[in-house]
Amino acid sequence: MxxxxxxxxxxxxxxxxxxxxxxxxxxxxxxxxxxxxxxxxxxxxxxxxxxxxxxxxxxxxxxxxxxxxxxxxxxxxxxxxxxxxxVEWRRMEQAGLTHAQESVRPLFERTRRFRTYQSWVIPGLLQTDSYTRAVLSTVSALRDVPDDIDAAVAVRMDRQRVLRSGDHRFAVLIEEWVLRTVIGDADVMAGQLRHLVTAAALPSVSLGVVPLGRPRGVGWPVESFTIYDDAQVNVELVSAHLTVTQPGEIGAYARAFTELAGIAVHGAAARSLIGTALDVLG
Incomplete structure:
Protein backbone atom coordinates (compact mmCIF):
# COMPACT_ATOMS: atom_id res chain seq x y z
CA MET A 1 0.00 0.00 0.00
CA VAL A 87 -9.24 17.94 3.68
CA GLU A 88 -8.25 18.45 7.31
CA TRP A 89 -10.93 17.31 9.74
CA ARG A 90 -10.93 20.76 11.36
CA ARG A 91 -11.73 22.37 8.03
CA MET A 92 -14.37 19.77 7.14
CA GLU A 93 -16.10 20.10 10.51
CA GLN A 94 -15.78 23.84 11.05
CA ALA A 95 -19.46 24.29 10.13
CA GLY A 96 -20.44 21.57 12.60
CA LEU A 97 -20.64 17.79 12.75
CA THR A 98 -24.12 17.80 11.23
CA HIS A 99 -22.86 19.44 8.06
CA ALA A 100 -20.04 16.89 7.81
CA GLN A 101 -22.54 14.04 8.18
CA GLU A 102 -24.93 15.54 5.61
CA SER A 103 -22.16 16.10 3.06
CA VAL A 104 -21.78 12.38 2.30
CA ARG A 105 -25.48 11.66 1.80
CA PRO A 106 -25.38 11.88 -2.05
CA LEU A 107 -22.39 9.53 -2.15
CA PHE A 108 -24.19 6.93 -0.03
CA GLU A 109 -27.36 7.17 -2.08
CA ARG A 110 -25.66 6.61 -5.45
CA THR A 111 -23.25 3.86 -4.34
CA ARG A 112 -24.36 0.28 -4.81
CA ARG A 113 -21.35 -1.67 -3.51
CA PHE A 114 -19.69 -0.61 -0.28
CA ARG A 115 -16.47 -2.19 0.97
CA THR A 116 -15.49 -0.92 4.42
CA TYR A 117 -12.48 -1.76 6.58
CA GLN A 118 -12.37 -0.34 10.11
CA SER A 119 -9.37 -0.53 12.40
CA TRP A 120 -10.61 2.20 14.78
CA VAL A 121 -14.34 2.01 15.56
CA ILE A 122 -17.52 0.20 14.50
CA PRO A 123 -18.47 1.49 11.02
CA GLY A 124 -21.02 4.32 11.11
CA LEU A 125 -23.72 2.43 9.21
CA LEU A 126 -23.67 -0.29 11.88
CA GLN A 127 -23.54 1.97 14.95
CA THR A 128 -26.21 2.43 17.60
CA ASP A 129 -27.48 5.85 18.60
CA SER A 130 -25.57 5.71 21.91
CA TYR A 131 -22.32 4.54 20.34
CA THR A 132 -22.50 7.26 17.66
CA ARG A 133 -23.15 9.85 20.37
CA ALA A 134 -20.07 8.70 22.29
CA VAL A 135 -17.89 8.76 19.15
CA LEU A 136 -19.05 12.22 18.05
CA SER A 137 -18.73 13.61 21.58
CA THR A 138 -15.08 12.55 21.57
CA VAL A 139 -14.58 14.07 18.12
CA SER A 140 -16.19 17.33 19.25
CA ALA A 141 -13.95 17.55 22.30
CA LEU A 142 -10.71 16.60 20.53
CA ARG A 143 -11.18 18.85 17.49
CA ASP A 144 -12.95 21.74 19.20
CA VAL A 145 -15.82 21.84 16.69
CA PRO A 146 -19.36 23.22 17.21
CA ASP A 147 -21.43 21.10 19.59
CA ASP A 148 -24.35 19.98 17.42
CA ILE A 149 -24.13 16.33 18.40
CA ASP A 150 -27.88 15.68 18.69
CA ALA A 151 -28.51 16.78 15.10
CA ALA A 152 -25.40 14.96 13.82
CA VAL A 153 -26.48 11.70 15.48
CA ALA A 154 -29.94 12.02 13.93
CA VAL A 155 -28.42 12.44 10.46
CA ARG A 156 -26.21 9.37 10.85
CA MET A 157 -29.10 7.26 12.13
CA ASP A 158 -31.27 8.38 9.20
CA ARG A 159 -28.49 7.45 6.79
CA GLN A 160 -28.70 3.84 7.94
CA ARG A 161 -31.87 3.45 5.87
CA VAL A 162 -29.62 2.49 2.95
CA LEU A 163 -29.02 -0.84 4.72
CA ARG A 164 -32.63 -1.81 4.07
CA SER A 165 -33.46 0.00 0.83
CA GLY A 166 -32.53 -0.36 -2.82
CA ASP A 167 -29.95 -2.79 -4.10
CA HIS A 168 -27.06 -1.62 -1.91
CA ARG A 169 -24.57 -4.23 -0.74
CA PHE A 170 -22.19 -3.84 2.20
CA ALA A 171 -19.03 -5.87 2.81
CA VAL A 172 -17.63 -4.87 6.20
CA LEU A 173 -14.35 -5.90 7.82
CA ILE A 174 -13.49 -5.04 11.43
CA GLU A 175 -10.39 -5.79 13.46
CA GLU A 176 -11.25 -7.78 16.58
CA TRP A 177 -9.65 -5.14 18.80
CA VAL A 178 -12.40 -2.75 17.66
CA LEU A 179 -14.86 -5.11 19.37
CA ARG A 180 -12.76 -4.98 22.54
CA THR A 181 -12.31 -1.19 22.61
CA VAL A 182 -14.89 0.32 24.96
CA ILE A 183 -16.47 3.44 23.47
CA GLY A 184 -18.70 5.38 25.88
CA ASP A 185 -19.02 2.86 28.72
CA ALA A 186 -19.66 -0.86 29.17
CA ASP A 187 -23.42 -0.50 28.69
CA VAL A 188 -23.02 1.49 25.47
CA MET A 189 -20.50 -1.02 24.16
CA ALA A 190 -22.64 -4.04 25.07
CA GLY A 191 -25.62 -2.52 23.26
CA GLN A 192 -23.42 -1.85 20.24
CA LEU A 193 -22.10 -5.40 20.09
CA ARG A 194 -25.60 -6.87 20.30
CA HIS A 195 -26.74 -4.50 17.55
CA LEU A 196 -23.77 -5.56 15.42
CA VAL A 197 -24.98 -9.17 15.49
CA THR A 198 -28.45 -8.04 14.38
CA ALA A 199 -27.11 -5.79 11.62
CA ALA A 200 -24.82 -8.54 10.32
CA ALA A 201 -27.88 -10.73 9.77
CA LEU A 202 -29.36 -8.29 7.24
CA PRO A 203 -29.41 -9.68 3.67
CA SER A 204 -27.46 -6.68 2.40
CA VAL A 205 -24.61 -7.00 4.92
CA SER A 206 -21.57 -9.28 5.00
CA LEU A 207 -19.51 -8.92 8.19
CA GLY A 208 -15.99 -10.20 8.66
CA VAL A 209 -13.81 -9.93 11.77
CA VAL A 210 -10.01 -10.16 11.61
CA PRO A 211 -9.10 -12.17 14.75
CA LEU A 212 -6.46 -11.11 17.23
CA GLY A 213 -3.33 -13.20 16.91
CA ARG A 214 -3.97 -14.12 13.28
CA PRO A 215 -0.63 -14.30 11.36
CA ARG A 216 -0.35 -11.23 9.13
CA GLY A 217 1.65 -12.48 6.16
CA VAL A 218 -0.87 -10.46 4.14
CA GLY A 219 -3.61 -8.13 5.25
CA TRP A 220 -1.40 -5.86 7.30
CA PRO A 221 -3.53 -3.40 9.37
CA VAL A 222 -3.94 -0.12 7.53
CA GLU A 223 -5.90 3.09 7.95
CA SER A 224 -9.68 2.77 7.96
CA PHE A 225 -11.22 3.16 4.51
CA THR A 226 -14.37 2.66 2.47
CA ILE A 227 -14.48 1.84 -1.26
CA TYR A 228 -17.57 3.22 -3.01
CA ASP A 229 -18.24 1.02 -6.04
CA ASP A 230 -15.03 1.36 -8.04
CA ALA A 231 -15.34 5.15 -8.19
CA GLN A 232 -13.56 6.43 -5.09
CA VAL A 233 -12.07 5.57 -1.72
CA ASN A 234 -12.51 7.64 1.43
CA VAL A 235 -9.68 7.21 3.92
CA GLU A 236 -9.71 8.24 7.58
CA LEU A 237 -6.39 9.70 8.68
CA VAL A 238 -5.64 11.08 12.14
CA SER A 239 -5.56 14.66 10.89
CA ALA A 240 -7.54 14.60 7.68
CA HIS A 241 -10.05 13.01 5.34
CA LEU A 242 -8.57 11.71 2.09
CA THR A 243 -10.51 11.07 -1.12
CA VAL A 244 -8.78 8.76 -3.61
CA THR A 245 -9.99 8.78 -7.21
CA GLN A 246 -6.95 7.57 -9.17
CA PRO A 247 -7.83 4.14 -10.64
CA GLY A 248 -4.46 2.67 -9.70
CA GLU A 249 -4.81 3.73 -6.07
CA ILE A 250 -8.42 2.53 -5.88
CA GLY A 251 -7.10 -0.82 -7.08
CA ALA A 252 -4.50 -0.85 -4.30
CA TYR A 253 -7.21 -0.40 -1.67
CA ALA A 254 -9.35 -3.05 -3.35
CA ARG A 255 -6.43 -5.52 -3.16
CA ALA A 256 -5.85 -4.63 0.50
CA PHE A 257 -9.54 -5.27 1.22
CA THR A 258 -9.37 -8.66 -0.52
CA GLU A 259 -6.27 -9.63 1.49
CA LEU A 260 -7.90 -8.59 4.77
CA ALA A 261 -11.08 -10.47 3.86
CA GLY A 262 -8.98 -13.55 3.28
CA ILE A 263 -7.77 -13.65 6.89
CA ALA A 264 -11.08 -12.54 8.45
CA VAL A 265 -13.72 -14.92 9.81
CA HIS A 266 -17.37 -14.64 8.87
CA GLY A 267 -20.75 -16.04 9.89
CA ALA A 268 -20.83 -18.11 13.08
CA ALA A 269 -17.09 -17.57 13.70
CA ALA A 270 -17.51 -13.78 13.56
CA ARG A 271 -20.54 -13.94 15.86
CA SER A 272 -18.49 -16.02 18.29
CA LEU A 273 -15.83 -13.28 18.48
CA ILE A 274 -18.52 -10.69 19.13
CA GLY A 275 -19.95 -12.94 21.87
CA THR A 276 -16.52 -13.26 23.46
CA ALA A 277 -16.15 -9.46 23.46
CA LEU A 278 -19.56 -9.26 25.20
CA ASP A 279 -18.45 -11.81 27.79
CA VAL A 280 -15.34 -9.75 28.54
CA LEU A 281 -17.59 -6.76 29.27
CA GLY A 282 -19.32 -8.91 31.88
Missing amino acids: TSPSSSVHEARHALGRRLREIRQEAGLTGRELARRAGWHESKTSRLEHGRTPPSVADIRAWTDICDVADRTAGLIATARGIEGQY
Missing part, protein backbone atom coordinates in the same frame (compact mmCIF):
# COMPACT_ATOMS: atom_id res chain seq x y z
CA THR A 2 1.37 3.40 -0.94
CA SER A 3 1.30 6.45 1.33
CA PRO A 4 -2.33 7.53 1.95
CA SER A 5 -1.69 10.99 0.53
CA SER A 6 0.35 9.82 -2.47
CA SER A 7 -2.52 10.37 -4.88
CA VAL A 8 -2.71 14.02 -3.79
CA HIS A 9 1.04 14.51 -4.23
CA GLU A 10 0.92 12.84 -7.63
CA ALA A 11 -1.99 15.02 -8.73
CA ARG A 12 -0.16 18.17 -7.62
CA HIS A 13 2.96 17.13 -9.50
CA ALA A 14 0.89 16.36 -12.60
CA LEU A 15 -0.69 19.81 -12.49
CA GLY A 16 2.75 21.35 -12.09
CA ARG A 17 3.98 19.47 -15.15
CA ARG A 18 1.03 20.82 -17.16
CA LEU A 19 1.91 24.37 -16.14
CA ARG A 20 5.55 23.82 -17.14
CA GLU A 21 4.52 22.40 -20.52
CA ILE A 22 2.28 25.43 -21.14
CA ARG A 23 5.17 27.77 -20.32
CA GLN A 24 7.56 25.89 -22.57
CA GLU A 25 5.05 25.81 -25.43
CA ALA A 26 4.82 29.61 -25.11
CA GLY A 27 8.59 29.85 -25.46
CA LEU A 28 9.10 31.43 -22.05
CA THR A 29 11.71 30.76 -19.38
CA GLY A 30 10.68 30.46 -15.79
CA ARG A 31 12.43 33.73 -15.03
CA GLU A 32 10.59 35.58 -17.81
CA LEU A 33 7.20 34.24 -16.75
CA ALA A 34 7.91 35.28 -13.15
CA ARG A 35 8.92 38.78 -14.29
CA ARG A 36 5.69 39.23 -16.25
CA ALA A 37 3.60 37.83 -13.39
CA GLY A 38 5.30 40.08 -10.86
CA TRP A 39 6.47 37.34 -8.53
CA HIS A 40 9.83 35.81 -7.59
CA GLU A 41 11.15 33.19 -10.00
CA SER A 42 11.32 30.67 -7.15
CA LYS A 43 7.52 30.71 -7.09
CA THR A 44 7.44 29.57 -10.70
CA SER A 45 9.65 26.63 -9.75
CA ARG A 46 7.51 25.75 -6.72
CA LEU A 47 4.35 25.76 -8.84
CA GLU A 48 5.88 23.64 -11.58
CA HIS A 49 7.23 21.05 -9.13
CA GLY A 50 3.93 20.78 -7.22
CA ARG A 51 5.44 22.10 -4.00
CA THR A 52 3.01 25.04 -3.88
CA PRO A 53 -0.62 24.56 -5.00
CA PRO A 54 -1.59 27.30 -7.47
CA SER A 55 -4.35 29.72 -6.54
CA VAL A 56 -7.06 30.73 -9.01
CA ALA A 57 -5.21 34.04 -9.46
CA ASP A 58 -1.94 32.19 -10.18
CA ILE A 59 -3.60 30.08 -12.88
CA ARG A 60 -5.27 33.07 -14.50
CA ALA A 61 -1.97 34.96 -14.59
CA TRP A 62 -0.15 31.92 -16.00
CA THR A 63 -2.61 31.29 -18.83
CA ASP A 64 -2.88 35.01 -19.68
CA ILE A 65 0.90 35.37 -19.95
CA CYS A 66 1.18 32.18 -22.02
CA ASP A 67 -1.80 33.23 -24.20
CA VAL A 68 -3.85 30.09 -23.50
CA ALA A 69 -6.91 31.57 -21.83
CA ASP A 70 -8.99 28.70 -23.21
CA ARG A 71 -7.25 26.35 -20.74
CA THR A 72 -7.94 28.48 -17.66
CA ALA A 73 -11.25 26.92 -16.62
CA GLY A 74 -9.95 23.36 -16.94
CA LEU A 75 -6.82 24.09 -14.90
CA ILE A 76 -8.83 25.82 -12.16
CA ALA A 77 -11.22 22.87 -11.98
CA THR A 78 -8.26 20.49 -11.69
CA ALA A 79 -6.64 22.54 -8.93
CA ARG A 80 -9.88 22.71 -6.94
CA GLY A 81 -10.39 18.98 -7.34
CA ILE A 82 -6.93 18.25 -5.98
CA GLU A 83 -7.43 20.44 -2.93
CA GLY A 84 -10.74 18.67 -2.31
CA GLN A 85 -8.97 15.30 -2.11
CA TYR A 86 -7.15 16.05 1.14
Whole structure:
Protein backbone atom coordinates (compact mmCIF):
# COMPACT_ATOMS: atom_id res chain seq x y z
CA MET A 1 0.00 0.00 0.00
CA THR A 2 1.37 3.40 -0.94
CA SER A 3 1.30 6.45 1.33
CA PRO A 4 -2.33 7.53 1.95
CA SER A 5 -1.69 10.99 0.53
CA SER A 6 0.35 9.82 -2.47
CA SER A 7 -2.52 10.37 -4.88
CA VAL A 8 -2.71 14.02 -3.79
CA HIS A 9 1.04 14.51 -4.23
CA GLU A 10 0.92 12.84 -7.63
CA ALA A 11 -1.99 15.02 -8.73
CA ARG A 12 -0.16 18.17 -7.62
CA HIS A 13 2.96 17.13 -9.50
CA ALA A 14 0.89 16.36 -12.60
CA LEU A 15 -0.69 19.81 -12.49
CA GLY A 16 2.75 21.35 -12.09
CA ARG A 17 3.98 19.47 -15.15
CA ARG A 18 1.03 20.82 -17.16
CA LEU A 19 1.91 24.37 -16.14
CA ARG A 20 5.55 23.82 -17.14
CA GLU A 21 4.52 22.40 -20.52
CA ILE A 22 2.28 25.43 -21.14
CA ARG A 23 5.17 27.77 -20.32
CA GLN A 24 7.56 25.89 -22.57
CA GLU A 25 5.05 25.81 -25.43
CA ALA A 26 4.82 29.61 -25.11
CA GLY A 27 8.59 29.85 -25.46
CA LEU A 28 9.10 31.43 -22.05
CA THR A 29 11.71 30.76 -19.38
CA GLY A 30 10.68 30.46 -15.79
CA ARG A 31 12.43 33.73 -15.03
CA GLU A 32 10.59 35.58 -17.81
CA LEU A 33 7.20 34.24 -16.75
CA ALA A 34 7.91 35.28 -13.15
CA ARG A 35 8.92 38.78 -14.29
CA ARG A 36 5.69 39.23 -16.25
CA ALA A 37 3.60 37.83 -13.39
CA GLY A 38 5.30 40.08 -10.86
CA TRP A 39 6.47 37.34 -8.53
CA HIS A 40 9.83 35.81 -7.59
CA GLU A 41 11.15 33.19 -10.00
CA SER A 42 11.32 30.67 -7.15
CA LYS A 43 7.52 30.71 -7.09
CA THR A 44 7.44 29.57 -10.70
CA SER A 45 9.65 26.63 -9.75
CA ARG A 46 7.51 25.75 -6.72
CA LEU A 47 4.35 25.76 -8.84
CA GLU A 48 5.88 23.64 -11.58
CA HIS A 49 7.23 21.05 -9.13
CA GLY A 50 3.93 20.78 -7.22
CA ARG A 51 5.44 22.10 -4.00
CA THR A 52 3.01 25.04 -3.88
CA PRO A 53 -0.62 24.56 -5.00
CA PRO A 54 -1.59 27.30 -7.47
CA SER A 55 -4.35 29.72 -6.54
CA VAL A 56 -7.06 30.73 -9.01
CA ALA A 57 -5.21 34.04 -9.46
CA ASP A 58 -1.94 32.19 -10.18
CA ILE A 59 -3.60 30.08 -12.88
CA ARG A 60 -5.27 33.07 -14.50
CA ALA A 61 -1.97 34.96 -14.59
CA TRP A 62 -0.15 31.92 -16.00
CA THR A 63 -2.61 31.29 -18.83
CA ASP A 64 -2.88 35.01 -19.68
CA ILE A 65 0.90 35.37 -19.95
CA CYS A 66 1.18 32.18 -22.02
CA ASP A 67 -1.80 33.23 -24.20
CA VAL A 68 -3.85 30.09 -23.50
CA ALA A 69 -6.91 31.57 -21.83
CA ASP A 70 -8.99 28.70 -23.21
CA ARG A 71 -7.25 26.35 -20.74
CA THR A 72 -7.94 28.48 -17.66
CA ALA A 73 -11.25 26.92 -16.62
CA GLY A 74 -9.95 23.36 -16.94
CA LEU A 75 -6.82 24.09 -14.90
CA ILE A 76 -8.83 25.82 -12.16
CA ALA A 77 -11.22 22.87 -11.98
CA THR A 78 -8.26 20.49 -11.69
CA ALA A 79 -6.64 22.54 -8.93
CA ARG A 80 -9.88 22.71 -6.94
CA GLY A 81 -10.39 18.98 -7.34
CA ILE A 82 -6.93 18.25 -5.98
CA GLU A 83 -7.43 20.44 -2.93
CA GLY A 84 -10.74 18.67 -2.31
CA GLN A 85 -8.97 15.30 -2.11
CA TYR A 86 -7.15 16.05 1.14
CA VAL A 87 -9.24 17.94 3.68
CA GLU A 88 -8.25 18.45 7.31
CA TRP A 89 -10.93 17.31 9.74
CA ARG A 90 -10.93 20.76 11.36
CA ARG A 91 -11.73 22.37 8.03
CA MET A 92 -14.37 19.77 7.14
CA GLU A 93 -16.10 20.10 10.51
CA GLN A 94 -15.78 23.84 11.05
CA ALA A 95 -19.46 24.29 10.13
CA GLY A 96 -20.44 21.57 12.60
CA LEU A 97 -20.64 17.79 12.75
CA THR A 98 -24.12 17.80 11.23
CA HIS A 99 -22.86 19.44 8.06
CA ALA A 100 -20.04 16.89 7.81
CA GLN A 101 -22.54 14.04 8.18
CA GLU A 102 -24.93 15.54 5.61
CA SER A 103 -22.16 16.10 3.06
CA VAL A 104 -21.78 12.38 2.30
CA ARG A 105 -25.48 11.66 1.80
CA PRO A 106 -25.38 11.88 -2.05
CA LEU A 107 -22.39 9.53 -2.15
CA PHE A 108 -24.19 6.93 -0.03
CA GLU A 109 -27.36 7.17 -2.08
CA ARG A 110 -25.66 6.61 -5.45
CA THR A 111 -23.25 3.86 -4.34
CA ARG A 112 -24.36 0.28 -4.81
CA ARG A 113 -21.35 -1.67 -3.51
CA PHE A 114 -19.69 -0.61 -0.28
CA ARG A 115 -16.47 -2.19 0.97
CA THR A 116 -15.49 -0.92 4.42
CA TYR A 117 -12.48 -1.76 6.58
CA GLN A 118 -12.37 -0.34 10.11
CA SER A 119 -9.37 -0.53 12.40
CA TRP A 120 -10.61 2.20 14.78
CA VAL A 121 -14.34 2.01 15.56
CA ILE A 122 -17.52 0.20 14.50
CA PRO A 123 -18.47 1.49 11.02
CA GLY A 124 -21.02 4.32 11.11
CA LEU A 125 -23.72 2.43 9.21
CA LEU A 126 -23.67 -0.29 11.88
CA GLN A 127 -23.54 1.97 14.95
CA THR A 128 -26.21 2.43 17.60
CA ASP A 129 -27.48 5.85 18.60
CA SER A 130 -25.57 5.71 21.91
CA TYR A 131 -22.32 4.54 20.34
CA THR A 132 -22.50 7.26 17.66
CA ARG A 133 -23.15 9.85 20.37
CA ALA A 134 -20.07 8.70 22.29
CA VAL A 135 -17.89 8.76 19.15
CA LEU A 136 -19.05 12.22 18.05
CA SER A 137 -18.73 13.61 21.58
CA THR A 138 -15.08 12.55 21.57
CA VAL A 139 -14.58 14.07 18.12
CA SER A 140 -16.19 17.33 19.25
CA ALA A 141 -13.95 17.55 22.30
CA LEU A 142 -10.71 16.60 20.53
CA ARG A 143 -11.18 18.85 17.49
CA ASP A 144 -12.95 21.74 19.20
CA VAL A 145 -15.82 21.84 16.69
CA PRO A 146 -19.36 23.22 17.21
CA ASP A 147 -21.43 21.10 19.59
CA ASP A 148 -24.35 19.98 17.42
CA ILE A 149 -24.13 16.33 18.40
CA ASP A 150 -27.88 15.68 18.69
CA ALA A 151 -28.51 16.78 15.10
CA ALA A 152 -25.40 14.96 13.82
CA VAL A 153 -26.48 11.70 15.48
CA ALA A 154 -29.94 12.02 13.93
CA VAL A 155 -28.42 12.44 10.46
CA ARG A 156 -26.21 9.37 10.85
CA MET A 157 -29.10 7.26 12.13
CA ASP A 158 -31.27 8.38 9.20
CA ARG A 159 -28.49 7.45 6.79
CA GLN A 160 -28.70 3.84 7.94
CA ARG A 161 -31.87 3.45 5.87
CA VAL A 162 -29.62 2.49 2.95
CA LEU A 163 -29.02 -0.84 4.72
CA ARG A 164 -32.63 -1.81 4.07
CA SER A 165 -33.46 0.00 0.83
CA GLY A 166 -32.53 -0.36 -2.82
CA ASP A 167 -29.95 -2.79 -4.10
CA HIS A 168 -27.06 -1.62 -1.91
CA ARG A 169 -24.57 -4.23 -0.74
CA PHE A 170 -22.19 -3.84 2.20
CA ALA A 171 -19.03 -5.87 2.81
CA VAL A 172 -17.63 -4.87 6.20
CA LEU A 173 -14.35 -5.90 7.82
CA ILE A 174 -13.49 -5.04 11.43
CA GLU A 175 -10.39 -5.79 13.46
CA GLU A 176 -11.25 -7.78 16.58
CA TRP A 177 -9.65 -5.14 18.80
CA VAL A 178 -12.40 -2.75 17.66
CA LEU A 179 -14.86 -5.11 19.37
CA ARG A 180 -12.76 -4.98 22.54
CA THR A 181 -12.31 -1.19 22.61
CA VAL A 182 -14.89 0.32 24.96
CA ILE A 183 -16.47 3.44 23.47
CA GLY A 184 -18.70 5.38 25.88
CA ASP A 185 -19.02 2.86 28.72
CA ALA A 186 -19.66 -0.86 29.17
CA ASP A 187 -23.42 -0.50 28.69
CA VAL A 188 -23.02 1.49 25.47
CA MET A 189 -20.50 -1.02 24.16
CA ALA A 190 -22.64 -4.04 25.07
CA GLY A 191 -25.62 -2.52 23.26
CA GLN A 192 -23.42 -1.85 20.24
CA LEU A 193 -22.10 -5.40 20.09
CA ARG A 194 -25.60 -6.87 20.30
CA HIS A 195 -26.74 -4.50 17.55
CA LEU A 196 -23.77 -5.56 15.42
CA VAL A 197 -24.98 -9.17 15.49
CA THR A 198 -28.45 -8.04 14.38
CA ALA A 199 -27.11 -5.79 11.62
CA ALA A 200 -24.82 -8.54 10.32
CA ALA A 201 -27.88 -10.73 9.77
CA LEU A 202 -29.36 -8.29 7.24
CA PRO A 203 -29.41 -9.68 3.67
CA SER A 204 -27.46 -6.68 2.40
CA VAL A 205 -24.61 -7.00 4.92
CA SER A 206 -21.57 -9.28 5.00
CA LEU A 207 -19.51 -8.92 8.19
CA GLY A 208 -15.99 -10.20 8.66
CA VAL A 209 -13.81 -9.93 11.77
CA VAL A 210 -10.01 -10.16 11.61
CA PRO A 211 -9.10 -12.17 14.75
CA LEU A 212 -6.46 -11.11 17.23
CA GLY A 213 -3.33 -13.20 16.91
CA ARG A 214 -3.97 -14.12 13.28
CA PRO A 215 -0.63 -14.30 11.36
CA ARG A 216 -0.35 -11.23 9.13
CA GLY A 217 1.65 -12.48 6.16
CA VAL A 218 -0.87 -10.46 4.14
CA GLY A 219 -3.61 -8.13 5.25
CA TRP A 220 -1.40 -5.86 7.30
CA PRO A 221 -3.53 -3.40 9.37
CA VAL A 222 -3.94 -0.12 7.53
CA GLU A 223 -5.90 3.09 7.95
CA SER A 224 -9.68 2.77 7.96
CA PHE A 225 -11.22 3.16 4.51
CA THR A 226 -14.37 2.66 2.47
CA ILE A 227 -14.48 1.84 -1.26
CA TYR A 228 -17.57 3.22 -3.01
CA ASP A 229 -18.24 1.02 -6.04
CA ASP A 230 -15.03 1.36 -8.04
CA ALA A 231 -15.34 5.15 -8.19
CA GLN A 232 -13.56 6.43 -5.09
CA VAL A 233 -12.07 5.57 -1.72
CA ASN A 234 -12.51 7.64 1.43
CA VAL A 235 -9.68 7.21 3.92
CA GLU A 236 -9.71 8.24 7.58
CA LEU A 237 -6.39 9.70 8.68
CA VAL A 238 -5.64 11.08 12.14
CA SER A 239 -5.56 14.66 10.89
CA ALA A 240 -7.54 14.60 7.68
CA HIS A 241 -10.05 13.01 5.34
CA LEU A 242 -8.57 11.71 2.09
CA THR A 243 -10.51 11.07 -1.12
CA VAL A 244 -8.78 8.76 -3.61
CA THR A 245 -9.99 8.78 -7.21
CA GLN A 246 -6.95 7.57 -9.17
CA PRO A 247 -7.83 4.14 -10.64
CA GLY A 248 -4.46 2.67 -9.70
CA GLU A 249 -4.81 3.73 -6.07
CA ILE A 250 -8.42 2.53 -5.88
CA GLY A 251 -7.10 -0.82 -7.08
CA ALA A 252 -4.50 -0.85 -4.30
CA TYR A 253 -7.21 -0.40 -1.67
CA ALA A 254 -9.35 -3.05 -3.35
CA ARG A 255 -6.43 -5.52 -3.16
CA ALA A 256 -5.85 -4.63 0.50
CA PHE A 257 -9.54 -5.27 1.22
CA THR A 258 -9.37 -8.66 -0.52
CA GLU A 259 -6.27 -9.63 1.49
CA LEU A 260 -7.90 -8.59 4.77
CA ALA A 261 -11.08 -10.47 3.86
CA GLY A 262 -8.98 -13.55 3.28
CA ILE A 263 -7.77 -13.65 6.89
CA ALA A 264 -11.08 -12.54 8.45
CA VAL A 265 -13.72 -14.92 9.81
CA HIS A 266 -17.37 -14.64 8.87
CA GLY A 267 -20.75 -16.04 9.89
CA ALA A 268 -20.83 -18.11 13.08
CA ALA A 269 -17.09 -17.57 13.70
CA ALA A 270 -17.51 -13.78 13.56
CA ARG A 271 -20.54 -13.94 15.86
CA SER A 272 -18.49 -16.02 18.29
CA LEU A 273 -15.83 -13.28 18.48
CA ILE A 274 -18.52 -10.69 19.13
CA GLY A 275 -19.95 -12.94 21.87
CA THR A 276 -16.52 -13.26 23.46
CA ALA A 277 -16.15 -9.46 23.46
CA LEU A 278 -19.56 -9.26 25.20
CA ASP A 279 -18.45 -11.81 27.79
CA VAL A 280 -15.34 -9.75 28.54
CA LEU A 281 -17.59 -6.76 29.27
CA GLY A 282 -19.32 -8.91 31.88
